[in-house]
Amino acid sequence: MFKLNPVLIVLITICTASLFVNCIPRSSSYSKKPLTIKDFYNDAENKIEALNSVAAAFQRDNVSADSLQRTLTNARNAYKKIEIYIAYLYPKYANTRLNGAPLLKTKKSGNQPTVVPPEGLQVLDELIYADNPSLDKVKIAALTKKLKANYNSxxxxxxxxxxxxxxxxxxxxxxxxxxxxxSITGFDTPGSANGLEEASISLQSINQLIGQSTIISRRNKSEINNIITRAIAQINENNSFDNFDRLKFLTQSIDPLYKLLGNISEEKSKGSIKKATAWNPNSKSIFATNFLNPYFFTQLNEEEDSPALRQLGEALFYDTSLSNNKEMSCATCHKPELAFTDGLKTSMSNIDGKNVLRNSPTLLNAVYAERFFYDVRAFNLEQQAEHVIFNSDEFDTDYSQLLASLNNMPSYKDTFKKAFDTPTVSRQKIASALASYVLSLQSFNSPFDKYVRGEIDQIGDDVKNGFNIFMGKGACATCHFAPTFSGLVPPLFIDSETEILGVLENPDATTPIIDTDEGRWKNGINAEAAWIYEKSFKTTTVRNIDLTAPYFHNGAYNTLEQVLDFYNKGGGAGMGLNVVNQTLPDAPLALSEKEISDVISFLKSLTDISVIK
Incomplete structure (x- = not known):
């Protein structure tokens, strides 16, 4: 009987297997068995446990800072794989216990505020990647222990x-x-600047989780896989934080994938989380005009709003009879031709020869905020209107007299009846009408918006470069968040940030002096009367900023060049001033004149006054 040589048998087996493998059609990464959701959770749990152990060893001086940094990176990367669900299902918990911004907050304790220190991965990123993390080794160990407990819970x-x-x-x-x-702006990684790496990991996680779906079609999975593969390739091609092309990443990968997933949502399982966020899940672009739901920020429901109510609000907006001296209207300080500002350093008062304390902010996109006024003393548009009517320096109006006056005007009886089905004028109706009008002043059709949405083909190279600097090296987008480019914090868009910048009283002065306005600290809200809000002011939008000079709450900066120079130097603290709890990093940005010019070109590309008649 003929016997094959054992070596020959092995060779035949290998060759046969090789032929078999080569005959299998190539498929996407979905053909490989991906990790399950539970695997992702377990991996993050293990990596956070390892971080806790290494942090404890670091406290005892048994491991190096490099080792601690590597372990933190592993923990953050593992968290990013499952953040998609944790942050979506439990957003408040994720933002306060697991990965919140390293900013002090307050909570009410009796009649006094209590300062609450931040915790989680962002705080650890800032501490562990500091120049000398050993100075905070006890704090780091305590925070990692708390992180472990919070995550496991x-x-x-x-x-x-x-x-x-x-x-x-x-x-x-x-x-x-x-x-x-x-992620790609650096907000999430204030110490390590590993946002691009984490973005890649988050995208891979989305790809794997979608690959496991039995409802999403194979064709859609393939399209998703192609876009994510392209996005990751873009990151790998240029993973330099300062030089990464964020605009290309947005227009070629992020926004197309956002739109594709939105179309799938319509096909398969249309859903909404409108009550929990201002984000509109029915939008098809991050820069769509309907990306955010403006009614989230008002007491006015969308069903209650109407053209008649808006027209009534517009009439009230321009009516001087709302003020006590019958000479001021809302338009006195919010002129349409100046993007609803007034061009003054600080706005006019109803008292001759006197101005109010602060500069007039734009009303374009003003609705997109959790809080209103520079010191955030109002909680909705309706309150904002009432503050102006009551303010002794502004309208200084007695409501009972105002109501009596308007109820006696035949023209208002007709317009109130059209808007409310009854001619009676009331305080709430006035506030609702004004809110309706201000809500309508939306501005998301700038040249830049249209370019991102593919409605125009070209935009200047200086604008492109300026956007990339704004979103990256310049760190502008870590406070002026896209797409509102204000302090409205993504991705839920339910909180408005205030910042301490150390704004100067006079930027042209030989010796810099910090402005004396106390800001949020003195807004009259007891729960916020804490040192962490001293000289803290609302982060307003930079949309239409080319039309809204002068700048900052005190109107002391006349040009955008002055504003950029201030930031480039690291704010007040960067100039050597003692600024308590400055939230703006005090390190100089080292932007060149060309880079500053390009950022300004980008800012000017955000101009859109099409809503103005």
Whole structure:
């Protein structure tokens, strides 16, 4: 009997297997068995446990700072794989316990505020990647221990959950917003600047989780895989934080994927989380005109709004009879031709020879904020209007007299009846009408918006470069978040940030002096009367900024060049002033004159006054 040589048998087996493998059609990464959601949760749990152990060893001087940094990076990367669900299903918990910004907050304790220190991965990123992390080794160990407990507490619940396809798609789209607005801008990694790496990991996670769906079609999975592959390639091609082409990343990868997932959501399982966020899940671009729901920020419901109500609000806006001296209207300080500002350093008062304390901010897109006024003393548009009517330096009006006056005007009886089905004028109706009008002053059709949405083909290279600097090296987008380019924090867009910059009283003075306005600290809200808000002011939008000079709350800066120079020097603290709790990094940005010029070109490309008649 003929016997094959054992070596020959092995060779035949290998060759046969090789032929078999080569005959298998090539497929996408979905053909490989991906990790399950539970695997992601377990991986993050293990990496956070390792971070806790290494931090404890670092406290005892048993490991190096480099080792601690590597372990933190591993923990952050593992968290980024599952952040898509944690931050979507438990956003408040994620933002306060797991990965919140390293900013002090307050909570009410009796009649006095209590300062609450931040915790989580962002705080650890800032501490562990500091120049000398050993100075905070006790704090680092305590924070990692707390992080471990916080993560384990929520993970045990989430491991048992089985998110639907509707949640997967919606959470994926929200994660794309987070990647674009927080990861690649450096907001999420204030110490390590590892945002690009984390963006890549988040995208891979989306790809794997979608690959496991039995509802999403193979064709859609293939399209998603292609876009994500392209996005990751863009990151790998140029992973330099300062030089990464964020505009190309947005227009070729993030926004197309956001739109594709939105179309799938409509086909398969249309859902909404409108009550929890201002984000509109029905939008098809991060720069769409309907990306945010303006009614989220008002007491006015969309069903209650109408052209008649808006017209009434417009009439009231321009009516001087609302003021006590019958000479001032809302338009006195908010002129349409100046993007609803007044061009003055600080606005006029109703008292001759006197001005109010602060500069007049634009009303274009003013609705998109959680809080109103520079010191954020008002909580909605309706309150904002009432503050102006009552203010002794502004309208100084007694409401009972105002109501009596308007109720006696035949023209208003007709317009109130059209808007409310009754001619009676009331305080709430006035506030609702004014809110309706201000809400209508939306501005998302600038040349830059149209370029991102593909409605125009060209935009200047200086604008492109300026956007990339704004979103990257210049760190502008870590306070002026896209797409509103204000302090409205993504991806939920339910909180408005205030910042301490150390704004100067006079930027032209030989000796710099910090402005004396106390800001949020003195806004009359007891729960915020804390030192952490001393000289803290609302981060307003930079949209239409070319029309709204002078700048900052005190109107002391006449040009955009002055504003950029201030930031380039690191704010007041960067100039050597003692600024308590400055939230703006005091290190100089080292932007060149050309880079500053390009940023200004980008800012000017955000001009859109098409809503103005």
């Amino acid at each position: 929520i993970a045990q619940t989430l491991k048992r959950s089985k998110p639907s396809t509707k949640i997967l798609i919606s959470a994926s789209r929200m994660q794309l917003v987070r990647i674009f607005t927080l």
